Amino acid sequence: MKESFTQCMDWLHTWAGLLFGWLSFAIFFTGTMTVFDQEITYWMQPELHHVIPSPLNVDAAVRSLEQFAPQAERWSIELPSERTPVSTIRWSQDGTSVSRMINAKTGQPITVRNTHGGEFFYRFHYQLLLDQAGTWIVGAAAMAMLAALVTGIVIHHRIFKDFFTFRPSASAHRSWLDAHNVTSVLALPFHIMITFSGLVIFWSTYMPAGLQVHYDGEMDGFWAEAESFIEPERANQPAPLVSLRDLEREARPYWQGGQTRSIMVSHPGDRHALVQVYRRSNDRLSLYNDRVTFDGASGALRTVWINSKPAYMTQSVLSGLHFVQFGGGTIRWLYFGMGLAASAMIATGLVLWVVKRQGRHATTDAVGYRLVEGVNVAAIAGLLVATATFFWANRLLPADLPARELRELQIFFTAWSLCLGHALIKKLFQLGPSLRIWKTQLSVAAMFFILLPIVNVITTEHHLFMTVPQGQWEVAAVDLTALIGGLGLGWSARRLDQSARTSSRPKPSHLVASGG
Secondary structure, rough: OOOHHHHHHHHHHHHHHHHOOOOOHHHHHHHHHHHHHHHHHHHHHHHHOOOOOOOOOOOHHHHHHHHOOOOEEEEEEOOOOOOOOOOEEEEEEEEEEEEEEOOOOOOOEOOOOOOOHHHHHHHHHHHOHHHHHHHHHHHHHHHHHHHHHHHHHHOOHHHHOOOHHOOOOOOHHHHHHHHHHHHHHHHHHHHHHHHHHHHHHHHHHHHHHHHHHHOOHHHHHHHHOOOOOOOOOOOOOEOOOOOOOHHHHHHHHHHHOEEEEEEEEEEOEOOOOOOEEEEEOOOOOOOOOOOOEOOOOOOEEEEEEOOOHHHHHHHHHHHHHHHHOOOHHHHHHHHHHHHHHHHHHHHHHHHHHHOOOOHHHOOOOHHHHHHHHHHHHHHHHHHHHHHHHHHHHHHOOOOOOOOOHHHHHHHHHHHHEEEEHHHHHHHOOOOHHHOOOOOHHHHHHHHHHHHHHHHHHHHHOOOHHHHHHHHHHHHHHHHHHHHHHHHHHHHHHHHHHHHHHHHHHHOOOOHHHOOO
């Protein structure tokens, strides 16, 4: 019975890992990039690099909103932070939302190139750019990931012993298995936490029964009760807006040393205007939407919402663990490293599936097996190539190109598709060994990443020779990470090339005669 149970777990681990492995690698890799989404966006808008960080002049931001959107239904002012030195104003009018970056000190608009930046990795990570359908697909991949983690623990009897055993010079199967074990066990609590918390974030999507029964599926009704907040209707009677600067100062003591994240105004210029001041969550684990609400016409305090309800707190803490807004740069780099370990765990598992079956299919016309080999290359190495081209496109496309942000995405997916086509053609038509295909795409990715800082030197004034001496580490870190990552990929490509040469070299006659 025990043997049968272990075999069932092994089967589930193998096929859950393979069928969702390609998607899971993309989700985890883009999630890892999302750890520094704001820094990536900042790097991809070099027009901001000369802006000197300063506290927000709230009055200047309000003047800009009055200039751009005097009849808007809603205003929002995002305060600058240590990760983003500028302020962003947003407004909603006639069902459309518009945003504009402004100088935090003067309130003047800043013209920047259009780019999705780090937001692209964030959106791809949790919804594959497919809105609600993508959220469901990612949820299915997360469930498969949890199944693979649990079954991996069950079937791996020597999990701790093998953690301290790595044999890169052993057989291909043994080496890949050791690499898979190390990257799995090294950050196993992180793998489980990040996967489970990702599911918890979208509890209302994956488990909507309670909302359907009690709120007829209306999330607005749920949040109105959960957060004890109902927004009043517009009175259609004009009234001047009180000073948002004074209201922000009045709200600040409720943060107990924290910082203000944003100010939102509903129905500006109306007698029923409402001002909500939100706290930033970078100094704590949970992602509470703590806020202080004021009457926009009189400035009277309406509500102070600092929630501590157990269920809401649990969901908020798990969300905070996933979004990693706490702990500063140290924790973000730790998450980045563990995210790379999770990506490597998935990648080595996919490669291991192929290696384990290599001898069995070596002499047969196994189209399915060659198809898996080709998709493996494109899903892993091809995604790295596409990511590098995404950064290149940001620097090489004209800054004033219409629909520029869409062009960047087109280049990303075109590069990824070309890598998929290259790998499938090579494998399905047997035009070369798998290691050569891996070596080619990893070499391309390495070259693109290594040359990215040089492209930055050519196209901008804010490159490593300027950012490092000036201490602009948020910009320099992107260039340095690309350089280090490219060198690592180049080393991997060289090792694969050596392995390919060794495997293709005929054995000495005495080893062949002895069966070695």
